[in-house]
Amino acid sequence: MSVSLTWVDAFTDTPFAGNPAGVCLLDESLPVSTMQSLAAELGIAETAFVTPSARPGTFDLRWFSPLVEIDLCGHATLASAHALRSHGVIDGATPVTFDTRSGALRAAFAGDLIELDFPADSMAEAPLPEALAGEWDAGVVLGAGTTSFFAVVVLRSESAVRQYRPDLAAIAATGHKALLVTAAADPGSGADYVLRVFGPNVGIDEDPATGSAQCVAGPYWSTVLGRRELVARQLSPRGAVLYVRPDGDRVHIGGNAITVFTGDLCLG
Numbered sequence: 676m677s678v679s680l681t682w683v684d685a686f687t688d689t690p691f692a693g694n695p696a697g698v699c700l701l702d703e704s705l706p707v708s709t710m711q712s713l714a715a716e717l718g719i720a721e722t723a724f725v726t727p728s729a730r731p732g733t734f735d736l737r738w739f740s741p742l743v744e745i746d747l748c749g750h751a752t753l754a755s756a757h758a759l760r761s762h763g764v765i766d767g768a769t770p771v772t773f774d775t776r777s778g779a780l781r782a783a784f785a786g787d788l789i790e791l792d793f794p795a796d797s798m799a800e801a802p803l804p805e806a807l808a809g810e811w812d813a814g815v816v817l818g819a820g821t822t823s824f825f826a827v828v829v830l831r832s833e834s835a836v837r838q839y840r841p842d843l844a845a846i847a848a849t850g851h852k853a854l855l856v857t858a859a860a861d862p863g864s865g866a867d868y869v870l871r872v873f874g875p876n877v878g879i880d881e882d883p884a885t886g887s888a889q890c891v892a893g894p895y896w897s898t899v900l901g902r903r904e905l906v907a908r909q910l911s912p913r914g915a916v917l918y919v920r921p922d923g924d925r926v927h928i929g930g931n932a933i934t935v936f937t938g939d940l941c942l943g
Contacts, residue, residue: 677939678705678713681761683754686884686915686930688787693915694884695935696754697722700762704735707744713940714739720879721751725759728774732765736773736780742878746824747777749791749886749928756782756789757932788918790929795921796822796890803828806848811835817858822891825872826851829895830858833869837910847875855888859900866908866916868896884915886928893919893926 678699687693697717699705704726705713714722718741726735736755738748752773760767767784770792781792798820807828818829826849830836836858846854853874860866870892872882882888889907896905897919909915918929 676942678942679937680940681754681758681937682935683757683932684935685750685753685757685932686886686909686917687913688931688933690933690935692913693930693932694750694882694913695719696751698751698755698758699724699940700758700764701726709942710737710739711744715741716940717741720882721745721748723748723751723755725755725773730772732769733772733774734759736775738775740874740877740879744776745877747775747793747887747890749793749889750884750930752780752782752791753789753886753928753930753932756784756791757934760784761934785929787931788929789932790918790927791886793887793890793926793928795894795924795926796824796887798822798825798827798891798895804849804851806845807854810839810842810845821851824852825855825888825891826853827855827857827891827895830856833858833861833864833910836869836871839871841873841881843873843875843880846873850876852876853879853882853888855885855891857892857896859896860908864908865906867900867902867905868892869908869910871910881911883911883913884909884917884930886917886930889917889919889928890926893928894921897921
C-alpha cells in the first residue's frame with residue numbers, strides 16, 4: 676500500500692523557504708496511528724491528511740506534528756489547498772472548505788495567492804511565565820499573555836525578536852504548547868509586525884511559518900497599530916511572509932505556496 680505525498684513550502688514563493696508541509700491526498704481516512712507514524716517519519720512541523728467529504732467542494736482535514744495531532748494549523752491548510760489545485764482535484768475558481776477539529780475553514784484563491792479564513796483567538800493579558808523570567812534583560816518585554824495554545828510575549832523591537840536565543844527547556848516548562856514572540860516591525864521594512872514561534876511541547880523546536888499564530892498576533896497588532904491590513908514577517912531561519920486581515924471573530928491569512936516534490940509513501 677502506498678500514499679500519495681506532496682511536499683509543499685507554504686507562505687513563500689521560493690523553494691526551501693517558508694514552512695514545509697507534507698500533504699497526503701487520500702481516498703479514505705487512515706488509522707490515527709498510521710497518520711501519526713507518517714508524520715513522525717517525515718519529521719517536519721505538520722503533515723496534513725485530506726479526504727473528500729460527502730459534500731462537493733468540501734474535504735476532511737487533519738494535521739499531525741511529529742508528536743501529536745494538532746487542533747489548528749495554518750501553513751498545512753494553505754499547503755493542502757495548493758496541493759488540491761495543483762493535482763486538479765479542484766479548479767481554484769471557488770473557495771474550498773475543510774472540515775477540521777477547529778470547525779469549517781475556507782481557502783480562497785486569487786491568482787497565486789491563497790487566503791485562509793480562520794477563527795480569531797484573542798489574547799488574555801497575563802504575567803510573563805515564571806519559567807521564562809531569565810530569558811530577557813529588563814525592559815525588553817513590553818507585555819505578555821496567553822491563549823488556549825500559545826504563551827505570548829511582546830518585545831520592544833524587531834531586533835529583540837530576531838536575536839532571541841530560546842531556552843527550549845524553559846519554554847517547555849511553561850506548560851503551553853507553543854511560545855509566540857512578537858514585536859512591531861522596523862519602519863521601512865515592508866512589514867507591520869514580526870514574530871517567531873517555538874513549540875518543543877509539540878515536537879517543533881522553531882516553527883518556520885505559523886499561520887495559526889496570526890489568529891492571535893493579527894488582531895493584537897491591528898488594535899495596537901490601527902491597521903486593518905497587515906504584513907507579518909516570520910523571522911525563522913527559513914523566513915516567511917504572511918498577509919493578515921482581521922475581521923471581527925475571523926482572521927484572513929494570505930500567502931503563497933510552492934511544490935517541492937511529489938511521490939509515494941510506502942506503507943508495506
